[in-house]
Amino acid sequence: MTTPVVQARGLVKRYGKVTALAGSDLELLPGEILAVIGDNGAGKSSLIKALSGAVIPDEGEIFVDGQQVSFSTPIDAREAGIETVHQSLAVAPSLDIAANLFLGRERRRPGVLGSVFRMLDRNGMREEARRQLDALGIMTIQNPGQAVETLSGGQRQAVAVARAAAFGSRVVIMDEPTAALGVRESRAVLDLILQVRDRGLPVILISHNMPHVFEVADRIHIQRLGRRKAVVDPKSVSMSDAVAIMTGAMEPPPDSTSDSTSEPTADQAPD
Ligand SMILES: Nc1ncnc2c1ncn2[C@@H]1O[C@H](COP(=O)(O)OP(=O)(O)OP(=O)(O)O)[C@@H](O)[C@H]1O
Ligand SMILES: [Mg+2]
DSSP: OOOOSEEEEEEEEEETTEEEEEEEEEEEOTTOEEEEEOOTTSSHHHHHHHHTTSSOOSEEEEEETTEEEOOSSHHHHHHTTEEEEOSSOOOOTTSBHHHHHTTTSOOBOSHHHHHTTOOBOHHHHHHHHHHHHHHHTOTTOOOTTSBGGGSOHHHHHHHHHHHHHHHOSSEEEEESTTTTOOHHHHHHHHHHHHHHHHTTOOEEEEOSOHHHHHHHOSEEEEEETTEEEEEEOTTTSOHHHHHHHHHTSSOOOGGGSSOSOOTTOTTOOOO
């Protein structure tokens, strides 16, 4: 049996009278791309916010490599190796691209300049930023020294994606990473997601774009009304059936509501 890299069990999150998560489970297995699909308001963003320390769930448990964790801030999740691109982008608009890429982990100059005088290695960070953006195929960004507030929405999204791919050490989570992107940039982000997986890191991809999901996902988690409704194999379930399960028009196949993993999910009942 495989130990999931990330596992959530019975997560509940309420906002006043709104229940965003109503006992949601999730398993991310080593080396896979897990797509998370669901209607607007199904709780996808809430689920990954809980996994990335951006919200604290009211109930439920989270495990990383089988060890229970409790994240109070996004920094805790980052320290556990979980890097996230949120749907509403967390970039610092007045800083330049390189500074955004290295936000919270700035590089210092070598020697006493860095250790004693705390001087930043701006050139080093810009070179690395350039490399990351080139790898992403975001040729439309010409200068890593450009302030992020002057970038287009899609370019900002690309910067956030580059940051997550560059720094995720255990898991990369992307919430609608291609929503604001053009065709070429979307393609580059999908290729990047495949590259991240080929580097051995598992990825959680939230997307409404079914062709994208079916192209890259190893498994598809279907979220409905704040819960995991099913996990399906894109090779054996059609796009229209996945959407029908997502909207409640169709019941999931019986084998898709139980789990491929044992502990610590052994006591879990399908809903
Ligand atoms: N900060 C908040 N305050 C109040 N309600 C919230 C808050 N965040 C989320 N919700 C509610 O929780 C529910 C789940 O929201 P969530 O953002 O997780 O959905 P989603 O599946 O990501 O949807 P989308 O596909 O539109 O991004 C929604 O009904 C939403 O209105
Ligand atoms: Mg969302």
